[in-house]
Amino acid sequence: MPEGDTYAKAAHRARNVLAGAVVTAVEGSAKAIRRHSPAILDRKVEAVRTVGKNLLIDFDSGLTVRIHLGMNGTVQVTPPGRDRDLAGVRLGLRTDRGAVWAVGAPKVEVGKRAAIDGALARLGPDLLADEFDVGAFEERAGRYPPDRPVCDFLLDQRVMAGVGNVYKSEVLFLERLAPDRTMATIDAATRRRLAERARRLMLPNTRRYNRSTRGLGDGSLWVYGRAGKPCRRCRTEIQEGWLGTPARITYWCPSCQQ
Ligand SMILES: [Zn+2]
Known part of the structure; x- marks a missing residue:
């Protein structure tokens, strides 16, 4: 079951593919992704981070993707150029370093970073922050x-x-x-x-x-x-x-x- 440590590991693996890279393809069934994919395509990923049980991908456009894995969602990483069955894929982001897939994740949202961070401010301190508050x-x-x-x-x-x-x-x-x-x-x-x-x-x-x-x-x-x-x-x-x-x-x- 995905808990804080699962998200930290997912962020680490996703960072290898995404951080500082330009998104060359956007895939996935999440409604927010279908709607916002033009605003994500060809944009650079500034950061991949976590807050509690939220995986966040920040783009240089000021948009952030927020992923919650629920009970059974996973984040998978594949090498560049690899085809993938898209069944269950809620979000797929490709760069020249590979691809990151959020599979079975019940919540995938796209919004302005300030709005997403504002909503996350309701959460208590993150147990995995460098310093626990x-x-x-x-x-x-x-x-x-x-x-x-x-x-x-x-x-x-x-x-x-x-x-x-x-x-x-x-x-x-x-x-x-x-x-x-x-x-x-x-x-x-x-x-x-x-x-x-x-x-x-x-x-x-x-x-x-x-x-x-x-x-x-x-x-x-x-x-x-x-x-x-x-x-x-x-x-x-x-x-x-x-x-x-x-x-x-x-x-x-x-x-x-x-
Ligand atoms: Zn006992």
Whole structure:
């Protein structure tokens, strides 16, 4: 599932093809792309960047393309001159260095950079920024409704940007918190630990092929996707459930997490 680290890796690969290069062909089924392709074609890409779970491509015309990968979207890169089946391609950009394809991405928007950045300013601080803005996080976290569960808190991109269901489950396991605990029971120091843990888990995965939260680089996780298997710490069976509003898949150990 695409989370902050997925976007950082996608941006890195897309940058190799796009940054500083002129777009020689625009393809894809996204409505915004069909409409704006004349304004993108033959323009130079100034930057490829991310904010939380948003991939942004800035053009020298002042336009920005914003891509959200949803649950199953991917960003693929192909070498120059390679033909590609366009099934599922929402956006394809070719340059003389290759092509970048956003496949299955539910949201692809094109707009003026200022407008897109303005909309993204509603998001909390980016967990993968060079410096995580702890002050902004604490201010936003302090305003979060105390009756909501911690599993929703971690996913709320207005508090901090980048966490999805995988890191949500992994952070809660490592901090030993049951996912349905309300925020009223979680103090400021613990909230801060949740953010720091999420950042610490996610950062190394921006440089790994397989996401891991166990420091092994082998793709292994503590609880996510492990329903019915023994907890790696205490051997209790890992639980799976749809928690929060809206309900989202969650994994936890009922013994380790209280
Ligand atoms: Zn356990």
